Amino acid sequence: MSGPAPADAQVPAPLLEPPRRRHRLVRRFVRRRLAVLGLVLVGAFVTLALFSPLLGSATAQDFANVMVPPSWAHPLGTDDLGRSELARTATGARVSLLAGVLSTALALAMAIPIGLVAGYYRGWADAVVTRATDVMLAFPFLILAVGLAAILGASLRNVVLALGLSQLPGLVRVIRGEVLALREQDYVAAAVADGARDVSIMARFILPNAMSTLIVQATVAIPGAIIGEATLSFLGLGVQPPTPSWGTMLSAAQGFLDQAPWLAVFPGLAIALTTLGFNLLGDGLRDVLDPRSTR
Amino acid sequence: MTSYLLRRLGAALITLILGSVVVFLGVHALPGDAALALAGEERSPAVLAQIRQEYGLDKPLPVQYLRYVGQALQGDFGQSTRNGSSVAAVIAERLPVTFELAVLAVLLGIAIGIPAGIASALRRGSGLDYAANGFALVGLSVPHFWLGLLLILEFAVQLHVLPASGYASPLSDPVENLRRMLLPAIVLGTGLSAVLMRQMRSSMLESLSADYVRTARAKGLPQWRVVGVHALRNSLVTVVTVLGLQLGALISGAVITEQIFVIPGFGKLLVDAVFQRDYPVIQGVTLVTVTGYVVVNLFVDLTYSLLNPRIRLSGRST
Numbered sequence: 284m285s286g287p288a289p290a291d292a293q294v295p296a297p298l299l300e301p302p303r304r305r306h307r308l309v310r311r312f313v314r315r316r317l318a319v320l321g322l323v324l325v326g327a328f329v330t331l332a333l334f335s336p337l338l339g340s341a342t343a344q345d346f347a348n349v350m351v352p353p354s355w356a357h358p359l360g361t362d363d364l365g366r367s368e369l370a371r372t373a374t375g376a377r378v379s380l381l382a383g384v385l386s387t388a389l390a391l392a393m394a395i396p397i398g399l400v401a402g403y404y405r406g407w408a409d410a411v412v413t414r415a416t417d418v419m420l421a422f423p424f425l426i427l428a429v430g431l432a433a434i435l436g437a438s439l440r441n442v443v444l445a446l447g448l449s450q451l452p453g454l455v456r457v458i459r460g461e462v463l464a465l466r467e468q469d470y471v472a473a474a475v476a477d478g479a480r481d482v483s484i485m486a487r488f489i490l491p492n493a494m495s496t497l498i499v500q501a502t503v504a505i506p507g508a509i510i511g512e513a514t515l516s517f518l519g520l521g522v523q524p525p526t527p528s529w530g531t532m533l534s535a536a537q538g539f540l541d542q543a544p545w546l547a548v549f550p551g552l553a554i555a556l557t558t559l560g561f562n563l564l565g566d567g568l569r570d571v572l573d574p575r576s577t578r
Numbered sequence: 579m580t581s582y583l584l585r586r587l588g589a590a591l592i593t594l595i596l597g598s599v600v601v602f603l604g605v606h607a608l609p610g611d612a613a614l615a616l617a618g619e620e621r622s623p624a625v626l627a628q629i630r631q632e633y634g635l636d637k638p639l640p641v642q643y644l645r646y647v648g649q650a651l652q653g654d655f656g657q658s659t660r661n662g663s664s665v666a667a668v669i670a671e672r673l674p675v676t677f678e679l680a681v682l683a684v685l686l687g688i689a690i691g692i693p694a695g696i697a698s699a700l701r702r703g704s705g706l707d708y709a710a711n712g713f714a715l716v717g718l719s720v721p722h723f724w725l726g727l728l729l730i731l732e733f734a735v736q737l738h739v740l741p742a743s744g745y746a747s748p749l750s751d752p753v754e755n756l757r758r759m760l761l762p763a764i765v766l767g768t769g770l771s772a773v774l775m776r777q778m779r780s781s782m783l784e785s786l787s788a789d790y791v792r793t794a795r796a797k798g799l800p801q802w803r804v805v806g807v808h809a810l811r812n813s814l815v816t817v818v819t820v821l822g823l824q825l826g827a828l829i830s831g832a833v834i835t836e837q838i839f840v841i842p843g844f845g846k847l848l849v850d851a852v853f854q855r856d857y858p859v860i861q862g863v864t865l866v867t868v869t870g871y872v873v874v875n876l877f878v879d880l881t882y883s884l885l886n887p888r889i890r891l892s893g894r895s896t
Contacts, residue, residue, distance in 0.1 A: 417589070418596040421868050425830030426848070430864065433852045434607045510721045514834055517723050518849055530723075537727060537838070540742075541735045551724030559719035 311571045318567020324560025328376050328553070335373035342366065342525045350543040360545045362535065371527040372549050378528045379557065382443055382512035382521075383505045389447035391501060394454035399485050401455070402462025412455060419452035428511055432520040442521045446508045457500055461493045468492075495572035502565035506558035513554050529554045582883060590876045597868045598650075602643050605861045646861075655862035660854050665862040668847065673866075676832050676843035678748065678755075682763035683828065684821070687770030692817065694771070695778025699786065700805065710775060717772030722831050726765045726838040733761060743840040762839045766831045770824055774817060781816045785809035815882070822878030829867060 312318055344364045353360045359368035401412035419427065431445035465471065466489060474484050515521035516530025524531055529550040536546035613629045630636040634645055649656070655665035698710040734742035740761055746754040785791060786809050794808045833845030840846070844863065851859035 414592065414596070417593045418600060421593050421597045421872050422600075422864070423826035423829040423867065423871060425833055426864060426867055429833070429848065429852060430604055430860075433860070434604060506719070513721055514723065518834070518837060520852070533723060533727060540727070540731055544731050544735065547724075547727045547731055551721070551727065554724060555716070555720045558721070559715060562715060562719055 308571055312567055315567045315570060317563050318570070321560045321563025321565075321567060324556055325564055328557045328560065329380065331373050332376040332380050335370070335377055338373045339367050339370040342527075350539065350546075352543075353545055359549045360543065362532075362543070362546055363539055368546065368549055371532060372529070372553050375527045375529045375532060375550060376553065376557070378439060378522055378526065379509050379512055379554070382439065382446065383509035383561075386443045386446035386508045386512075387450060387501055387504045389443060390450035390454050390504065391497065393447070393451055394458055395490070395497070398455045398458025399462055399489065402459040403466055403481065403485055403489065405463075409459070412459065416452040416455050420456075424449055424507075424511070425514060428515060429518070429520060432515050437520050437523055439522050439526070442512050442515055445515070446511045449511070450504055450508065454500060454504065457496065458493065461496050462489055465489045465492050499565060499569045499572060502561055502568055506561035506565075509554065509558055509561070583880065586876065586879055586883075590872050594869060594872050597872065598647060598865060599643065601861055601864045601868065602646060603639075604864075605857050606639065608855070608857060608860070650862075650865060655865070656858040658851075658856050658859050660851075660856045660859070665858050668859065669844070669862055669866055672842060672844045672847045675745065675841060676836065676845060679759060679762055679766060679832055679835065679841065679843060680828055682759055683766035683770060683831075686763055686767030687774055688821075689771075690767070691771035691774025692778050695775040696782055696805070696810070698775070699779045699782035702783065710779070714772040714775045717768045720768070722765050722769070722834050723838055725768060726761070726835060729761045729764060730838070743838070745839075745841045758839075758841075762835045762841060765838070766828065766835050769827065769831065773820060773824055773827075777820045778813060778817055781813040782809060785812045788812075819878055819882050822874060822881075825871060825874050829871065 344366055345361070346364070348357065348361050350363055351357050351361045353368075357367060357369070359372060362368055362371070397412055401409040422430070428445050428449045431448055432441060435441035435444055468488075471484060471488055474488055479487075512521055512528065513530035513533070516528040517534045518530075519534065521530055522528035524535075532550040533547060536543070536550070539546055613626050613633070613635055627636075634642055637645070646656075653666050655669065657663065658665055658668065694710045694713070698704075698707040701707055730742045733740040741758055744758055746758055748755040786805075788809075791804060791809050794804045799808075829845070832843065833848060835841070836843040836846040837849055844867075847859065848863045848867075850856075851863065
């Protein structure tokens with residue numbers, strides 16, 4: 284589908300890719316309509332999050348307009364305290380994207396050095412890391428996240444921490460595997476023969492070549508973390524009211540299903556569209572950046 | 579094979595031991611004081627000291643750990659600090675509920691995911707293929723609790739055909755039990771069917787282009803035999819593994835599904851215990867979950883290596 288594997292897959296990609304390769308990647312990406320749709324969805328929610336203050340206050344209560352169905356004055360209706368559902372959903376996008384992106388960034392920031400050391404040096408460092416990830420992976424994702432959230436206490440910062448730590452073992456495993464494969468490449472042997480130091484080999488040859496895997500992994504991890512944040516908040520272990528989060532909004536909506544069904548629709552739709560966007564984007568990026576793994 | 583089995587068994591055992599240490603230390607790291615929780619109203623220093631001594635809370639952590647594991651191995655997970663009931667008994671009571679939910683969800687996932695995957699692989703690029711892929715993408719993107727709310731909204735609040743929440747024992751009232759389990763099973767099974775569909779489609783496509791399928795076609799075998807016997811059997815191997823790997827997602831999903839539908843299962847027990855700061859229950863539930871998870875993964879690995887000798891012959895399997 285995506286043509287023959289490019290010959291340059293075997294040589295180290297320089298830190299800055301030449302414009303021609305970048306152009307080719309962009310062209311390949313644009314040809315995938317679903318991937319572009321994913322990018323548009325993600326972009327739309329990022330915009331919504333950035334400009335959410337323009338849509339009004341998410342916490343201002345108006346008891347004259349309680350549980351008003353969607354209308355021109357209140358496009359997504361109001362909740363049980365008369366708060367604008369549109370403003371709350373938009374502000375919720377901030378919380379969700381922040382939690383999704385920050386926790387994934389945190390997990391990557393920890394996983395990259397750990398995976399590099401384990402995969403590059405092997406030996407006892409690798410044994411320790413493998414054992415530790417095995418133990419962490421013995422806990423189902425949500426059990427680990429619920430446990431960490433319970434230990435740390437419920438707040439946005441702690442949700443980011445809990446989700447970041449929960450993502451860590453999976454990412455370490457992927458990076459370690461990638462590094463194990465990359466260090467056997469001829470150009471690494473050449474760099475070693477050339478007397479390059481380990482740190483510079485990792486930074487100049489191994490990390491840049493692992494970059495496409497990392498980008499794809501991050502795009503796949505972010506929607507998982509967004510659902511994770513919503514789940515923890517839904518359970519009451521995440522973001523605390525009155526800060527709107529899609530999870531807490533849905534949890535509150537469960538009490539008013541018969542009176543205000545719209546309250547259960549929009550935050551969920553927002554979660555679904557955001558994760559769908561990231562999933563489509565991730566699929567597209569994988570096809571483009573890693574042609575070997577076309578499904 | 580024996581050496582692979584022993585190696586894999588040893589690794590699982592070590593994981594389990596370390597996992598139990600993590601659970602133990604994790605529960606100790608939870609905010610709050612177990613002695614305070616046990617004491618209830620009576621909080622004089624003398625009473626607290628007596629409780630600490632009685633429960634061994636004054637001993638060093640390693641001693642407490644060994645004592646806990648020793649008792650857990652004999653099926654004693656301590657008492658709930660909430661109501662004093664035996665944690666093991668509560669777990670034994672709740673586990674079958676979650677088990678039923680999980681079995682129903684898996685059956686549903688298989689019933690939808692596998693035929694859909696086969697059909698979309700056979701009709702690659704057709705409208706059916708697009709529809710199945712679209713369903714899978716949506717199924718993977720919709721969070722459990724939203725799907726649950728929507729189903730309650732539609733079937734309980736608006737159509738009044740199914741109950742919104744609650745549980746009935748299958749022993750006393752099997753029909754009511756199924757009526758109440760249907761929506762939760764759909765919620766839990768949707769994501770699974772999406773994953774199975776995608777996996778079935780891609781491994782089926784791979785099998786269909788393999789040499790042995792071409793040979794079977796060249797021999798003049800009818801399409802149903804080529805697909806049903808040759809391609810399907812090999813595709814199912816990977817699907818079995820994926821099913822095993824989905825166990826974690828299934829457990830996580832059960833926690834939230836039980837919360838929405840107020841089903842008194844294992845997952846609800848955990849969440850309630852977290853809110854009530856019922857440490858022995860949290861500890862017991864997590865320990866049982868981790869043990870079950872490690873054991874099932876071990877079985878999946880072993881089944882896989884039986885079906886695919888390349889795994890065990892290639893030495894280390896991670």
